Amino acid sequence: MPKKTIKLEELASLLGGELLGDGNVSVSGIRDIEEAGAGDLAFIMRRKKSPFLLGTKASCVVVPQEIKESPVPIIKCKSPNLAFKKAVELLMPDYLPHPAGVNKHACVSSAARIGKNVSIGANTIIEDGAFVGDNTIIYGNCYIGNESSVGESCVIYPTVTVREKITIGKRVIIHSGSVIGSDGFGYEQTPAGHAKIPQIGDVIIGDDVEIGASVTVDRGKFSHTRIGRGTKIDNLVQIAHNVTIGSNCIIVAQCGISGSVKVGNNVMMGGQVGIADHMEIGDNVLLAAQAAVMKSVPPNTIMWGKPARPLKKAKAIYAIIDKLPEIYAKLKFFEKKFGLPRSIPNTPGFETKDKGNGRN
Incomplete structure (x- = not known):
């Protein structure tokens, strides 16, 4: 099946984005930004991934609106993810083959x-x-x-x-x-x-x-x-x-x-x-x-x-979990010091090295 080719000027319009670069350049495929080559459209979903623009060989990259410049043509979109969906529909409408009609073995x-x-x-x-x-x-x-x-x-x-x-x-x-x-x-x-x-x-x-x-x-x-x-x-x-x-x-x-x-x-x-x-x-x-x-x-x-x-x-409870051994040691110390009944039995793993001051 022949590839579908589209110029960046038209693609930007269809994606609802802003093109920075040569609108006469064409793309015919979609690939990961690290693997893309000439004729490929690539995507950056988040601004923190913008350094990938410096090394990509893609003909164009769809990017978030916050990215201001690039060594390769870019199309700035509000939602690169939705732009990706639309681009697949435009460039790869038959990317997933499916049965044609009712198979004779059905x-x-x-x-x-x-x-x-x-x-x-x-x-x-x-x-x-x-x-x-x-x-x-x-x-x-x-x-x-x-x-x-x-x-x-x-x-x-x-x-x-x-x-x-x-x-x-x-x-x-x-x-x-x-x-x-x-x-x-x-x-x-x-x-x-x-x-x-x-x-x-x-x-x-x-x-x-x-x-x-x-x-x-x-x-x-x-x-x-x-x-x-x-x-x-x-x-x-x-x-x-x-x-x-x-x-x-x-x-x-x-x-x-x-x-x-x-x-x-x-x-x-x-x-x-x-x-x-x-x-x-x-x-x-x-x-x-x-x-x-x-x-x-x-x-x-x-x-x-x-x-x-x-x-x-839940956050308040989880914040003190790591402190429980220290709290337990202090409790034991004061129970012993004031002759109070033991509220928690001896528990392996909660013993402390310094039993004199109740601290870990």
Whole structure:
């Protein structure tokens, strides 16, 4: 496929940026600034990376607006990241190949409904009563279960499983290895062992959601597990049965959301956040990485730590942790000096060399 070439003057206009340099220079590709050569467009996302301009061989670099000069042509943009998105659409519209039409090795039920301009890869199975909307791409080795619906303009990457009676909105992206609609983890303890409880609900995923690789979204026990419009989920996230996640949330890798949790809108979770079952997380909450959420969180709160506490309180607690051996030594000294009962038993690792003055 021939490369698409564009002059910098036109490119700057399309990116909404300010060009400093020769507008007649052309670019036809996008590469990392350290690897770029003639004809390549490169990017600097942050001002602190500006020294890379001195050694680059790129024909042009898109930079933040604060950068004032450069030995090579630059296009100054308010958001280099959004400019990168636009540049890829302009210069590399077909950067990601996908199946064309329905592969002869796909297994599509005659009782399934397939929209216009749909691509389905080899070995993908589409079951009875399933629906696939217009312009959707489903790569190879996927499974779409009975009576499930995949909206228009979705992208389902290889080895994704969408179980039965699942509803997926428009423009949803699901990456490889993810499972939508697996059974919730529900058991009743009996003398004979763990009795499996049926999970007869479903999953509803809103428009413009993106789900990373190897994510599991369990189906509801009675009703729905829901993911709201525009929410973005990173790799290796577990979402248990009956969970409701609001709109425009960000959930980073390795988070675990227990059953029946309700997450509001615009919530952000750092990596490895864990939320106990039946908690409620209000709108605009930020859960820092590895926060262990054991209580419900009101809106507009930043939580940090294990267990998770409001940020100000958590910082105050963590500030004294390193001082605990010294505090412990002083406490022992005064208990002994005044004949007070010992409040803390002897603890290995907290002994002090200087027992006379209670200091480390």
